[in-house]
Amino acid sequence: DQQVKQNSPSLSVQEGRISILNCDYTNSMFDYFLWYKKYPAEGPTFLISISSIKDKNEDGRFTVFLNKSAKHLSLHIVPSQPGDSAVYFCAAAVYNTDKLIFGTGTRLQVFP
Amino acid sequence: KAGVTQTPRYLIKTRGQQVTLSCSPISGHRSVSWYQQTPGQGLQFLFEYFSETQRNKGNFPGRFSGRQFSNSRSEMNVSTLELGDSALYLCASSSQTVNYGYTFGSGTRLTVV
Numbered sequence: 541d542q543q544v545k546q547n548s549p550s551l552s553v554q555e556g557r558i559s560i561l562n563c564d565y566t567n568s569m570f571d572y573f574l575w576y577k578k579y580p581a582e583g584p585t586f587l588i589s590i591s592s593i594k595d596k597n598e599d600g601r602f603t604v605f606l607n608k609s610a611k612h613l614s615l616h617i618v619p620s621q622p623g624d625s626a627v628y629f630c631a632a633a634v635y636n637t638d639k640l641i642f643g644t645g646t647r648l649q650v651f652p
Numbered sequence: 653k654a655g656v657t658q659t660p661r662y663l664i665k666t667r668g669q670q671v672t673l674s675c676s677p678i679s680g681h682r683s684v685s686w687y688q689q690t691p692g693q694g695l696q697f698l699f700e701y702f703s704e705t706q707r708n709k710g711n712f713p714g715r716f717s718g719r720q721f722s723n724s725r726s727e728m729n730v731s732t733l734e735l736g737d738s739a740l741y742l743c744a745s746s747s748q749t750v751n752y753g754y755t756f757g758s759g760t761r762l763t764v765v
Contacts, residue, residue, distance in 0.1 A: 574753060583656070583742050584695070586753025629694065637700075638683060638746070639708045640754075644694035 543567045544632050546643035553650050559617040561646050563630035566611065570632035574640070575604060575615045578627045587628075588615070620650045654678065656745050656757035664763045670731040673760045677724050677745030683707075684726040685754060686718060689740040698741075701726055733764045 545564045553559045563573075571592050576584035590597040590604045590613070597604050603616045617624055627647050631640040657676040665671050677684050685708075686698040697710040701720035718728040724745075730737055740761050744754035 576753075576756075581758065583744070583756030583758050586755070589753060631695075634708075637708050638685065638702075639697050639700060639710070640685075640687075640695075641697065642687075642695035644692065 544630060544641045544643040546628075546630060546646050548646050549644070550647040550649070553620045553648065555622055555650055555652050556619045559615075559620045559624065559648055559650065561615040561617075561628050561630075561648065563613050563615075563643055564611060565613075565632050567632070567641075568611075569635045570641075571635045572633040573604070573606060573613050574631045574633065575602070576629045576631060576642075577624075578629060578645070584629060617648075620648075622650050622652065624648060625650050656743055656755050658741075658743050658757035658760050660760060661758065662761045662763075664765060665733050667733055667735060667764055669733050670729065671733060671762060672727055672729045673741055673743075673762070675726045675728075675743030675745075675757060677726070677743075678747070678755055681745035681747045681755075682724055683746045684720055684724060685744045685746075686726070686728050687742045687744065688712075689742060689759070690738075695742065698728065730762075735764050738762060738764045 574589040575587040578584040606613045627645045629645045631642045659674045683702045685700040687695040689695045700708040704720045715731045720726045740759045742759045744756045
């Protein structure tokens with residue numbers, strides 16, 4: 541069973557607008573949530589994380605929101621840039637371990 | 653400073669063979685994790701090593717094994733290869749807890765024919 545789900549395989553956004561990537565999880569035994577970005581032929585690159593005791597974390601253009609009651613998190617990118625075009629993975633860290641459970645990814649395309 | 657280095661980048665093997673993949677973490681990083689990426693499945697956790705000890709293990713058959721050396725370099729081995737083992741194998745290293753984010757290598761693309 542997929543404990544971390546990204547239900548949108550792709551998203552297309554105009555440059556300058558907001559990109560919102562969503563992620564749902566089914567297990568409460570996660571203590572951190574993370575977002576990674578991946579370009580073709582490269583490994584994933586860490587973007588931002590959030591503790592399960594927080595509901596928001598911001599880093600420049602990237603903001604992650606966590607709604608624990610809905611078991612939902614989202615990544616907001618404002619403003620979106622063409623260089624943001626990549627596959628975005630959300631991941632959840634199993635409590636008290638260094639094990640990450642990844643979603644299946646959302647391909648973001650930012651067009652001019 | 654050098655990133656996480658995985659060798660080889662590409663590999664083609666025949667069913668039934670075995671394969672060894674190598675990962676050199678960032679200098680000073682003692683934690684090394686391995687993930688398998690396949691289309692539709694995303695990244696799936698294989699195992700994690702810290703100071704030569706396996707700390708965590710994913711839900712993969714015993715054909716998948718790994719080890720870490722005293723210099724933190726890690727290898728993973730897959731025996732009796734199956735067609736379904738074709739995937740991108742990613743290694744990640746970290747010096748801190750997971751919430752600070754792993755640094756991933758570019759991966760080894762394994763094709764089993």
